[in-house]
Amino acid sequence: MTVRTRLLQQVFRSLRQATSRVESVSKAALEHPTVTLVACAPQQSKRMPWSCLGYGFAAASLVTVASPLEASCSPAVAAPQTAGVDLSNAGMTAGKAKLQVIFVLGGPGSGKGTQCAKLVQEFGLLHLSAGDLLRAHMKSGTPDGNMVAEMIKQGQIVPSRVTISLLEEAMLKGGKQQVLIDGFPRNEENRAAFEAQTGIEPEFVLFFNCPEAVMEKRLLGRQEGRTDDNIETIRKRFKVFMESSMPIINFYDAKGRVRKIDADRDPEDVYADVRPLVEALQSFAV
């Protein structure tokens, strides 16, 4: 493939990303008339200057506006009345609160969802479970939805293209400054694509450490009717976790961002270690 063809492919990819963002931005604005989405100044990448076409919309910020009419009529030009959330996470820009993301990682059945539910109840953060979003997408009946269903049944990790657009859409809809992203990033492809596409770096990573035997027992007792909670798929998921997800935890650990929690205890005891970490972050919220 020539350099020119490769460059053209990247330009088209950026255009496609821009289009899909316009769709989700418009959808969110319609569904939440009191919240509108304003496209920020494009962030140019040194390596791919044309990527501003896609990233301009990735950098959409949430701002509350005075009138619902204003929001639904001219989302791209409505003037911000109150500080909102900067989804680009490019940093604290004037009048915008920085999005604070916590990645919640751990093996299948380590208790990620259980602990996130407790955090939501106490602190009201936005909880996005990548697995839940993918399971909901399975029901769409689209070719992507069917692919997701098959991959989950096999214990495999779905391509980031699908997972990241679901996460981005949910972040925009949620409109909160503090977000728990549960079960993501699960491999290097997830991590690198998310960082490249959103520029978001987690405040820290909550890592629930739990022996496989304990997780296996929990998953077999979960009884939520999931297609992957059977012994054959559980074993595959453990293998994928060790081979693909542990390197991500190690990556963040090397940056001093991992908060390791012993998850082989009663949920309340686990939470006693988790809550102060999130409570500390609250004091930085705007």
Ligand SMILES: Nc1ncnc2c1ncn2[C@@H]1O[C@H](COP(=O)(O)OP(=O)(O)O)[C@@H](O)[C@H]1O
């Ligand atoms: N600390 C714990 N001790 C015992 N059982 C737990 C604990 N945390 C979660 N569970 C149970 O184990 C199962 C898996 O927990 P879940 O939170 O869904 O894990 P994950 O989101 O990591 O897959 C659920 O049935 C849950 O009720």
Ligand SMILES: Nc1ccn([C@H]2C[C@H](O)[C@@H](COP(=O)(O)OP(=O)(O)O)O2)c(=O)n1
């Ligand atoms: N980032 C992600 C997260 C989950 N998935 C898929 C693959 C996982 O085995 C399933 C279930 O993930 P979920 O986080 O809900 O549950 P477990 O932690 O495996 O119990 O979803 C994915 O492909 N990519």
